[in-house]
Amino acid sequence: MAAPTHGARRDAGKAVSARLKELLPPATVLGPVMALLAAVIFFSTQSDRFLTGQNFSLILQQVMVVGVIAIGQTLIILTAGIDLSCGMAMALGSVVATKFAVDYGLSPYLAIPCGMLVCIAIGYLNGALVTSIKLPPFIVTLGTMNIAFAATQIYSQAQTVTGLPEAMTFFGNTFRLGGTSITYGTVLMLGLYVLTYLFLRETAPGRHVYAVGNNPEAARLTGIATGRVLVGVYMLAGLCYGIAAMLSVARMGVGDPQGGQTDNLDSITAVVLGGTSLFGGRGSIVGTFIGVMIVGVFRNGLTLMGVPSVYQILVTGILVILAVAADQLTHKKG
Template structure:
């Protein structure tokens, strides 16, 4: 009986948690299930979810990426300054921003794969460097009124299709692509193999260094895409944008069931995990809980998720 319960929980546990948390906040606050608030949750979840998707790729290979928030800030500032100050066309700025994200992510991959630095140390260094560059080029000042100079950015923020925000549609579209990439392609199999047993994967002709660089490049690309959604939503970019975003991204990944040891996990779990984090943030804000306490709560959630992961592995 206990084994059957465990199988059911492993399959549907995340959906049960999502239902219980939503019900809890819905009972305590009548505005929680309003259309406006649900759209707000979707918009916030799409930004964190994109970062978490990239983090999933990196964690699946047994690594970590602490620089996602700094990449968001740097790419966001680049996009903002190109649009507001230099008046460049959006059709040029957005591709350049995405390319910049890929470049920054690939630098992380090269540091990890080629110099053999520990992923934690390598991305801690780049997190600091990328944030420092943002502060230097911005002189500590924000870029404002981004949507005022770009109708496309305004549309990303306010546009809807069947009551779904554009950011959420982009988010679900990316999810579908990544789901196919991880589950239906040779690259996905090589990614899981690298995280499960890197030496065995290498001996079976998998180019593990290449897989690592690609995984970090994907993380950089998705961080850049999140930066575009962030800039559109808040109509500005501050140099400290995305500070601490890596915590929410990691939380979404581990809550979603991806093993911190690598090799095990699904992108669907991350999708639900990001939604759970979004609901937690939104619900606690509606209840007037201090942001200081919210950080503690998220830290505790990550702790329990990691402990559960270790128990699954028998550690």
């Protein structure tokens, strides 16, 4: 039998290399994955309680609200935008839903969609202002953040809504998987990440999101209705904030008008740590989930080590600066 030629060996090598590239995560995700693994290894050496199923379930419970908000934030940042109103939109949606159910006696199965519609309306307002008046997303969402905060305080009279029906706290309930208690809200969050991954990867509208973020003028010239894409993205993000409001109510057991005040920065932190570029057009929802887990793991691990919360905020700030600096260098290099 004849020995394989040099060209055949080269082609085989290329095939093996291509196969390995398919198996490895994208470059934008590989860095966050390594950071997450390093954090897990470090904290597992610092506390015997860290590397347990129950503790990881607790981490997922702690990040499920911000994790769902971060899905909407990812969609917006992929279009080179940003949303500062997400936390306040969530708070307003939660107060509207809970007051409709408690004060007005509306069925929770109708009250919850009402809260979600409020969040979607805020998303539509953001998208309409960005596309029609051409205002910067930062300024638009800064304004709607303040509007939503004021509306929440006025409508609730700064009072927490209690006495919720059981249906509104369902996603805070747990079930057993092996010896670990897992909340239904955690399952919902993971399901939303899977759906968003399929949307961005397998559908034309999902690819349009990347196209608009990468080069809106080129996208327009290819026939993509960039205005509709942006408005749709902001409305989808609003839906995510509405779902997050439902999860927040389920986890806390109340409608809290003071909630969500740091969730905008927490969600941006998770998205940036996950490798999504602030310049738009580059990133993935998988990276966002890893970014959410990095934040959750650091805060949980530092708490188990007895580190005061102020230092947890310090570490998170350092991580964000490093991630943005890496994004900036990559953008310039590109």
